[in-house]
Amino acid sequence: MSDPTGCAAACPSSAVYCDRCDVLVGLGGLRVTAVERRDEGALVIDVESPPGPAGCPRCGQVAESRGRKQLTLVDAPMGASPVCIRWRKRRFRCADAMCEQKSFTEQDAAVAAPRAQLTARAISWAVGQMRRENASVQGIARQLGVSWKTVWRHVKPVLERRAADESRFQGVTTLGVDEHLWHHVSTRPVEDGGRGPKELTGMVDLTRDASGRVRARLLDLVPGRSAKAYADWLQQRGGAFRNQVQIATLDPFAGYKKALDDELDDATAVLDAFHVVKLGTQAVDEVRRRVQQNTLQHRGRKGDPLYGIRNILRAGREHLTDRQTQRLAAAFAVREEHVEVEVAWQAAQQLRAAYQHADLAAGRTIAEHVLDSFPSCPIPEIARLGRTPTQWRDAFLAYWTTERSSNGGTEAVNGLIELARRVARGFTNYDNYRLRMLLVAGGLDPTTPT
Numbered sequence: 001m002s003d004p005t006g007c008a009a010a011c012p013s014s015a016v017y018c019d020r021c022d023v024l025v026g027l028g029g030l031r032v033t034a035v036e037r038r039d040e041g042a043l044v045i046d047v048e049s050p051p052g053p054a055g056c057p058r059c060g061q062v063a064e065s066r067g068r069k070q071l072t073l074v075d076a077p078m079g080a081s082p083v084c085i086r087w088r089k090r091r092f093r094c095a096d097a098m099c100e101q102k103s104f105t106e107q108d109a110a111v112a113a114p115r116a117q118l119t120a121r122a123i124s125w126a127v128g129q130m131r132r133e134n135a136s137v138q139g140i141a142r143q144l145g146v147s148w149k150t151v152w153r154h155v156k157p158v159l160e161r162r163a164a165d166e167s168r169f170q171g172v173t174t175l176g177v178d179e180h181l182w183h184h185v186s187t188r189p190v191e192d193g194g195r196g197p198k199e200l201t202g203m204v205d206l207t208r209d210a211s212g213r214v215r216a217r218l219l220d221l222v223p224g225r226s227a228k229a230y231a232d233w234l235q236q237r238g239g240a241f242r243n244q245v246q247i248a249t250l251d252p253f254a255g256y257k258k259a260l261d262d263e264l265d266d267a268t269a270v271l272d273a274f275h276v277v278k279l280g281t282q283a284v285d286e287v288r289r290r291v292q293q294n295t296l297q298h299r300g301r302k303g304d305p306l307y308g309i310r311n312i313l314r315a316g317r318e319h320l321t322d323r324q325t326q327r328l329a330a331a332f333a334v335r336e337e338h339v340e341v342e343v344a345w346q347a348a349q350q351l352r353a354a355y356q357h358a359d360l361a362a363g364r365t366i367a368e369h370v371l372d373s374f375p376s377c378p379i380p381e382i383a384r385l386g387r388t389p390t391q392w393r394d395a396f397l398a399y400w401t402t403e404r405s406s407n408g409g410t411e412a413v414n415g416l417i418e419l420a421r422r423v424a425r426g427f428t429n430y431d432n433y434r435l436r437m438l439l440v441a442g443g444l445d446p447t448t449p450t
Contacts, residue, residue: 017050027119028110030087042145043081048088049106056094058101063092066103073111074118074144076125082145085119087111117146118154126155131439134416136424152432159435162444169219169237171446174247175267176204176216176410177256179225180417182433183426196430199225201256202417203233204410205446206249216409217442218417221434230259249407251275252392271395272407273355276388280348283385284313287344290381295337305331306341313341317349318356340379347374347382355399364400371396413441 017031025032027047034046056063068088075083090106112119129135141151180200188194203219222233234242242264249270250256260269292306300307309331312324332342351370357363374386389396420440427433438444
């Protein structure tokens with residue numbers, strides 16, 4: 001549309017501009033004057049604001065028009081086509097000779113910030129692609145037809161403003177924590193050519209919504225895996241945040257427990273169910289390998305009874321088929337020494353049953369029996385398994401008094417983080433990594449479920 005009047009003639013409400021074109025382009029008060037498609041497929045849209053008086057931004061006096069100058073901006077794609085906006089911006093001179101403003105150019109923050117290369121709509125689109133579609137910065141840059149640096153230079157301030165907004169910590173009543181590895185290279189300080197600590201401590205909001213469902217979202221990632229790293233972050237949040245946290249879930253790591261005892265002494269600590277059950281499965285595997293070595297003097301091989309059921313031993317009793325149950329019984333009956341493996345498997349299944357029982361009171365009864373019986377078991381691996389929940393007794397039993405609170409949502413957020421890191425093929429800058437992961441895992445957008 002090289003001649004705006006050709007399209008505008010069909011619009012009775014305007015003699016110069018086309019209302020329908022303005023609606024399609026959607027740049028607020030700017031009106032479309034021309035549209036063309038280049039050979040490479042890019043759309044070029046010429047826009048301008050209608051003529052009219054404008055006041056000086058400093059003194060408010062009506063300014064004198066000094067014509068227009070063209071500014072080229074990159075807009076969000078339309079379909080599969082990159083879009084270029086050519087904005088014919090009005091220029092003015094203040095009529096007051098004493099005014100320090102002298103001259104100025106029209107600005108519209110809803111279209112683009114001063115000295116920006118991307119429109120506000122393009123920045124919002126880029127942030128949405130990174131948030132909802134897990135798009136990489138390089139992929140967004142390719143769609144927009146700009147460089148990686150251009151995209152990140154415009155997106156980063158938006159993410160920093162959201163990350164600095166303390167209101168995103170409001171309403172957190174259940175808090176999860178877990179460690180995370182963000183790189184696998186040198187741990188030397190950044191100033192010495194390394195990337196600093198590879199471990200990060202991640203805090204996750206595990207608060208349930210009105211329907212009782214957990215909507216996990218990442219709250220922050222801080223360097224280090226220690227009591228100090230977690231405690232310092234809790235202190236920075238302030239007393240109001242700490243007072244609102246009622247439940248704190250964690251893995252069996254004494255450092256995080258110390259931070260909770262120091263900073264969230266009124267909150268109920270809950271030991272994560274997955275890690276407890278995992279310890280039980282590991283104990284069974286250790287017993288199987290020990291008995292295998294003691295009876296056959298070699299590692300498991302094809303045809304060995306215990307080696308043949310190694311995967312079945314890791315499954316829950318409720319998932320076994322009749323044939324698998326028969327294979328277990330047959331392997332246990334081969335030698336008298338195999339009874340240790342059978343007892344260890346029964347113990348692990350009992351631990352699993354405590355978590356799976358539909359009735360919380362009955363599940364807690366099983367858990368208390370585990371605490372009373374496992375530490376005195378003659379099988380050393382099971383006795384060691386029993387000592388762990390005994391040391392964490394209150395946090396272990398809290399699962400049945402907090403409506404099955406667990407760190408599962410934290411592990412789910414870790415999965416999102418790992419996916420985003422693979423899509424980006426790694427990160428070299430911790431600050432950029434933190435912002436990207438906060439965005440991907442919902443930490444900067446509390447209203448949208450992850």
